[in-house]
Amino acid sequence: MALGLWAVPAAATSCRDLVHDGNRYTVCEVDLAREELRLFLNRPDGSLYGQFSSVEADLRPEETLTFAMNAGMYHDDRSPVGHYVENGEELMRVIPNAGPGNFGLLPNGVFCIREGRADVIETLRFVDEAPACRYATQSGPMLVIDGALHPRFLEDSTSRYVRNGVGTTADGRRAVFAISRNAVTFHEFGRLFRDELGLPQALYFDGNISRLYAPGIGRNDPGFNMGPIVGVVAPSGS
Template identity: 65%
Template sequence: MLRLALVFLLMPLAAGAATCRDASFEGTSYTLCEVTLADDLRLFHSGAEGPYGSFRAVNEALEAEGRTLGFAMNAGMYHRDLAPVGLYVEEGSEAARLVTRAGPGNFGLLPNGVFCWGERFRVIESRAFKAEAPACRFATQSGPMLVIAGALHPKFLPASDSTYVRNGVGVSADGSRAVFAISNDAVNFHAFARLFRDELGLEDALYFDGNVSRLYAPELGRHDGGFPMGPIVGTVVPKG
């Protein structure tokens, strides 16, 4: 069976439109969406009336541009008021600060990291991000890291019984591609991280969330609902 990484490399991508597909890895179903630097990938959080909270609200805001979401998913953890937990940068403007201390929950399970893009896509461990202070057009912090320079997070256990629907992002070594993944079945951290490293060949990957993970992929007829979301990542395409 061809590796998913090779399948993605051989598939042409239309500018501005992510390519989403269903796939299987070790008996678990996933949906994968790949984005390149040619795509208009953005973060969304708030409009004039406060946090968007849903894919539908983002699409309503984009109507003023004559545009719509090509694909989208939740992109990091958030407080009860939907404010981002950790760093959040939108169009170069920092709305929430970087958090580097350990803490409770998955976000504080260090090392955590930042998904940042501008001239290229990057997933950077949070303390390395603080030391480097890279310029990001968009950035969202989450945790834990799934894959760090080819190594799985040291606290992941292969036989862990903590399983949820999970989503995250991994980036290619040259920073030209970002692959977003959501499990369609409950999966533990170790298996989810191995999807990025062993099947997709991505040496840096970041966890976004679990249990509340959601995807908007109209080409697959998918528009997940549920509780309001905080940060949302998605491509923007002309409205047909």
């Protein structure tokens, strides 16, 4: 007699290199219906993760890290600049007001991870809606807001850095992470998410210190300790 078995979907993080308007990027897509996306800041003993290798080392033996990226701006002590929630616990409140630097260039936003979905939400909308995020990280500026580029982005800007960020689909089922492989402007980076990736909402994570862990394509970027890290945790061997 045949036994009916529940099918367990394999991890589906897909990373690829692409060129848009002459700039080179690596893009990784996460299917929230099939993959577990988490944020990591401090280890159980209170010390900082800081590195992708530390996150991997603290996972259970049956788990593995299949993708990771720095996920929001942080202070010198690596604590988050803005709102931060990890496994349902709020570690930093929402910062709704304008301020210095890229983070305070409103509108900024929050990357919110819930069961089976993830969303980039503009900060004031986030405050109004108050979604129950299992994980959340605030950063800024927004790159794309309801299909439009951030109004402060200049097409002729000369400010260029290696940059990384995330965009989400309208239904929240797909999160698309991108990191530039050469220095780009905000305008160019925003257009990647809007025009090439077709995403209605996208959020800037950081620049210059941007790093990617994607063993499937041989990426494990070295560097100084980071603050918040976003990563996909999958069953070992998947």
